[in-house]
Amino acid sequence: MKIALIGYGKMGKAIEAAALAKNQKLGKTLYEIALKIDIDNRDTLTLEELAQVDVAIEFTSPSTAIRNINWCFEAGVPIVVGTTGWTEKLEEIRQYATTNHKSFLFAPNYSIGVNIFFEMNRRLASIMNQYEDYDIDMLEVHHTEKKDSPSGTALHAALDILKRMGRKSDWVNQATDEKDILPIISERVPNVPGTHVVRYFSEIDDIELKHTAHNRKGFALGALLAAEWLLDKKGAYSMEDVLGFNKD
Ligand SMILES: NC(=O)c1ccc[n+]([C@@H]2O[C@H](COP(=O)([O-])OP(=O)(O)OC[C@H]3O[C@@H](n4cnc5c(N)ncnc54)[C@H](O)[C@@H]3O)[C@@H](O)[C@H]2O)c1
CATH class of the missing domain: 3.40.50.720 (NAD(P)-binding Rossmann-like Domain)
Incomplete structure (x- = not known):
């Protein structure tokens, strides 16, 4: 080829x-x-x-x-x-x-691992749509030369969540107190190939889905x-x- x-x-x-x-x-x-x-x-x-x-x-x-x-x-x-x-x-x-x-x-x-993460993210969002006590946020960490923010991976995962989550209408690339907005926090740290976390959190417990690329x-x-x-x-x-x- x-x-x-x-x-x-x-x-x-x-x-x-x-x-x-x-x-x-x-x-x-x-x-x-x-x-x-x-x-x-x-x-x-x-x-x-x-x-x-x-x-x-x-x-x-x-x-x-x-x-x-x-x-x-x-x-x-x-x-x-x-x-x-x-x-x-x-x-x-x-x-x-x-x-x-x-x-x-x-x-x-x-990465195959991230695509499995996407699949689990879609499934988890469909489940969590029914459990309104949980709020959601996302974190992505990448190397300092990365030009776009949030990462394309975080954006893809966020859009998959928004499609399935009645209580969220849009995303924003910063922390927010607005209940119907999904915050995506972007951090830039030298030499990080890519880390993504989706977190559902409540007063009682947290559920986290995380993918870390090692290279x-x-x-x-x-x-x-x-x-x-x-x-x-x-x-x-x-x-x-x-x-x-x-x-x-
Ligand atoms: N989809 C994925 O799995 C995935 C994974 C990692 C990175 N990325 C993305 O891929 C892109 C590249 O990432 P990178 O880490 O290799 O960046 P990089 O900056 O190391 O490399 C980009 C290269 O493209 C060259 N370039 C710029 N304009 C060009 C043009 N018109 N024609 C040909 N070459 C040109 C640059 O000179 C540079 O060598 C970024 O957008 C990054 O976010 C995607």
């Missing part, structure tokens, strides 16, 4: 390392990193060069993701997107991909899995589709 890495930063490099480790384990070349595209060579690459790969994996920045997605659509290359912080345009891109038979997959978090390997392996899965699909997908979870 010929891969174009669009964005060769922390995640691009982690995906390359995971791909090479997988090849070594299998004793054959399953993944070939055919193109490494970063800010310094992005504009010198032609559409024809990009079209040579089987799939692109995009981890850049909120301001560049959409241009890269459209570039892959134009080249007819399936694209797996990990960049967060641009998702006000997600629905538009998903609709375009579906209508025009493009291959597009976005996940705010590719970037989980995101990288999940993105490679998603890329392989997407190869023969047309339309817009998410990691829930890859893993067979029900997101509704």
Whole structure:
């Protein structure tokens, strides 16, 4: 599988390392990193060069993701997107991909563990909707270079809660006393790959759902899995589709 890495930063490099480790384990070349595209060579690459790969994996920045997605659509290359912080345009891109038979997959978090956390979060929110003595808050902690806040992962989990929780109408990225608002607290601490906590608390007890990433390997392996899965699909997908979870 010929891969174009669009964005060769922390995640691009982690995906390359995971791909090479997988090849070594299998004793054959399953993944070939055919193109490494970063800010310094992005504009010198032609559409024809990009079209040579089987799939692109995009981890850049909120301001560049959409241009890269459209570039892959134009080249007819399936694209797996990990960049967060641009998702006000997600629905538009998903609709375009579906209508025009493009291959597009976005996940705010590719780690299998986080996707299990999402699944448990949806189930817990449906249960806790009936127990009005509990209030809810969320915490996310990331490294200090992270550009978006709250994290795409926290936002995804928050929207899943809001869908299921009658007593919350919206989220806010700070502490709040407003009873119908779900607070998401963001902390930035050097070298933290990503920690997320959903907490239900009452006078009697607390229930916490927590995911702690120890490194970037989980995101990288999940993105490679998603890329392989997407190869023969047309339309817009998410990691829930890859893993067979029900997101509704
Ligand atoms: N979905 C997930 O599982 C997941 C996991 C980790 C990080 N992320 C997100 O992925 C994104 C990248 O994270 P990172 O930690 O690798 O960041 P990073 O800053 O280490 O790397 C981003 C790279 O993209 C390059 N870049 C910028 N503009 C570009 C362009 N137009 N074309 C090509 N390359 C360009 C930069 O030069 C840099 O090397 C962020 O939005 C982050 O929040 C998502």
